[in-house]
Amino acid sequence: MALGKGRGRLRRDGALLALLVVSTSVTFAATPAPPEDANRAPRVLILYPYDERIAATTVAGEALRRRLLEATDGKIDLFSEFLDLSRFPEAEHVTRLGRYLAVKYAAHRPDVVVALGKESASFISTNRATIAPEAKIVAAGFGNSTAENFDLPDGVIGAFTTFDILKTAELARDLQPNARHLYILGGSSEFDRSWLATARADLDAFSRSYETTYLENLTIEEFIDRAAHVPADSIILALTVFKDRAGRNFIPREAIGKIAAAANAPIYGPYETYIDSGVVGGNTVTFDTLGETVGDLVLDSIAGKSVGDIQAPQTFIVDARQLGRWGLTEKNLPAGTIQMYKQKSLWEEHWLAVTGGFGVVLMQANIIAALLLERRRRREAESRSRLHLLEAVHLNQSATAGALSSSVAHELNQPLSAIRNNAEAASQLLRGDSPDIELIKQILLDIEADDQRAGDIITRMRGLLKKRSEIELQEFDLNEVTSTAIRIIHGEAERRGISLASDQKADRLPVRADKVHLQQVVLNLATNAMDAMLDAVAEKKLTFATSLAKGKAELCVTDTGKGIPQERLTSIFEPFYTTKHTGTGLGLSIARAIVEIYGGTISAENRPEGGAIFNVALPLAGREERAL
Numbered sequence: 001m002a003l004g005k006g007r008g009r010l011r012r013d014g015a016l017l018a019l020l021v022v023s024t025s026v027t028f029a030a031t032p033a034p035p036e037d038a039n040r041a042p043r044v045l046i047l048y049p050y051d052e053r054i055a056a057t058t059v060a061g062e063a064l065r066r067r068l069l070e071a072t073d074g075k076i077d078l079f080s081e082f083l084d085l086s087r088f089p090e091a092e093h094v095t096r097l098g099r100y101l102a103v104k105y106a107a108h109r110p111d112v113v114v115a116l117g118k119e120s121a122s123f124i125s126t127n128r129a130t131i132a133p134e135a136k137i138v139a140a141g142f143g144n145s146t147a148e149n150f151d152l153p154d155g156v157i158g159a160f161t162t163f164d165i166l167k168t169a170e171l172a173r174d175l176q177p178n179a180r181h182l183y184i185l186g187g188s189s190e191f192d193r194s195w196l197a198t199a200r201a202d203l204d205a206f207s208r209s210y211e212t213t214y215l216e217n218l219t220i221e222e223f224i225d226r227a228a229h230v231p232a233d234s235i236i237l238a239l240t241v242f243k244d245r246a247g248r249n250f251i252p253r254e255a256i257g258k259i260a261a262a263a264n265a266p267i268y269g270p271y272e273t274y275i276d277s278g279v280v281g282g283n284t285v286t287f288d289t290l291g292e293t294v295g296d297l298v299l300d301s302i303a304g305k306s307v308g309d310i311q312a313p314q315t316f317i318v319d320a321r322q323l324g325r326w327g328l329t330e331k332n333l334p335a336g337t338i339q340m341y342k343q344k345s346l347w348e349e350h351w352l353a354v355t356g357g358f359g360v361v362l363m364q365a366n367i368i369a370a371l372l373l374e375r376r377r378r379r380e381a382e383s384r385s386r387l388h389l390l391e392a393v394h395l396n397q398s399a400t401a402g403a404l405s406s407s408v409a410h411e412l413n414q415p416l417s418a419i420r421n422n423a424e425a426a427s428q429l430l431r432g433d434s435p436d437i438e439l440i441k442q443i444l445l446d447i448e449a450d451d452q453r454a455g456d457i458i459t460r461m462r463g464l465l466k467k468r469s470e471i472e473l474q475e476f477d478l479n480e481v482t483s484t485a486i487r488i489i490h491g492e493a494e495r496r497g498i499s500l501a502s503d504q505k506a507d508r509l510p511v512r513a514d515k516v517h518l519q520q521v522v523l524n525l526a527t528n529a530m531d532a533m534l535d536a537v538a539e540k541k542l543t544f545a546t547s548l549a550k551g552k553a554e555l556c557v558t559d560t561g562k563g564i565p566q567e568r569l570t571s572i573f574e575p576f577y578t579t580k581h582t583g584t585g586l587g588l589s590i591a592r593a594i595v596e597i598y599g600g601t602i603s604a605e606n607r608p609e610g611g612a613i614f615n616v617a618l619p620l621a622g623r624e625e626r627a628l
Helices: 055-072 091-104 118-131 144-150 165-175 190-202 220-228 252-262 287-302 320-326 346-360 362-403 405-430 437-465 478-495 515-532 587-597
Strands: 043-048 077-082 112-116 136-140 157-160 181-185 211-215 234-238 281-284 315-319 338-340 473-477 499-504 510-514 541-549 552-558 601-606 612-619
Touching (some): 055 077, 118 136, 136 287, 165 190, 165 234, 211 220, 234 252, 315 320, 320 338, 478 515, 510 515, 515 541, 515 552, 515 587
Parallel strands (some): 112 136, 136 157, 315 338
Antiparallel strands (some): 281 315, 541 552
């Protein structure tokens, strides 16, 4: 059936698509093919538009190959070519590729060519006369409106796929009826921009019900950051990211997976391959179904049957794990939705075992008693472990105080010297005939202020040296603890020529923990960062940033040192692991133990511009916490 005649425009074409390649025609005469054996196996050439890493075309192609091999008992010659036209779209390259394949298949002319994606279809249309002059062409993986746009020749059979982004948006609306924000994201390639333009048109009426933002022309890092900070009552529709603003090429599934991992709201997408990458789901054509549909067209073509264009069936697909992650209700799914990774109920999966289990309940009494005894022993072991941790923390506090002693002595000397000088000045004034009472009052106020300053320094150091036999849980502000730690290390940082900076983005970050323990975590990270900047030649800067992210209080400690060797990133929190000649290897290990006992996490990464970032995340007070 001829393509491009009398077909209405569908909503979105191309499961496997990137840019439309307009190839230069090949004008040379191909090498004549030798006489064919009438009894030979039929030959099918499958053209993939990209490389083998693109899951969409790979899944469809493998389903096609399975269908052909099963139906013919393996009596078929299958050939595959990965054109890689996303990374190499230049017309000169396409022309050379056409010449190469014409020579390669001169003695093995295909009977059928399957073009997966519009790039492959455009390529074989241009080079059909030299590569497969007598072959039937089956074009698949895009819609008939796309076929109209680049005018495929008559006689090409189409297995069309249509991706309706509006249906995916409606699925998201049904699952999130209280959402107020809508984000649509897409990359910077020609195909990405085309997809975004189609989405703007198709979602015009739908988007009026939301505060809508298009995330486009961003780097992958900016996509991740924006997704991480969207409001919780948001819907995110992910199209494709073949290329970002920096010109870097991506496999869309992997790019969307990175964004979904950091997103603060559910992400939906129109492709089956996005499932298992953190996307909730969408309305899509499964690539297995597409491959099998194309396989049936190829078999009918080989058998000489009359064939025509068909539409691959669409369906709703969701990831049941993501429904649970975001608290989305299964009953709001459209009828017939396929739920991937849905766990069966206990009765469905183990009905026989459950039925038999009722007969042996009494026999399990002894086991339960043994488990209760083991539980008590485990709690006793945990109590001993916690005591050991308290002792280790106290030793770490003492070591920190010792390391800071010289800078503390210098810092303490300043108010004491000021007190002495002011006292001598007041005494001198009082010995005069007409002492200036107002000036003496001011001097006494200065002495009082300096005394308070010295007392604060001593109080902070006393807190460092305080030993605890139990964890003292209390609710306090993470910003306050961070500020106190900065005051403690201020003198030492000044002595080392390190500038300190604080960025507190939340008014209050209430956490529940032992205040001194958490202060020790900040001090350990700060001391480690200052040691890392010992040999730094650029600006030495230590930054403390607090924020509220994903419902948790976060602290980031950033330095401008040499960073952490990549191979050591996974080991730096292990006990006794150190890269310093005088280090014990316990500072970061103790920091991790403290953070984890209060239900938090700690991690480290390198800054692209140099230095390292240590991230601490703690549950907000009042939310579900880990039992201590």
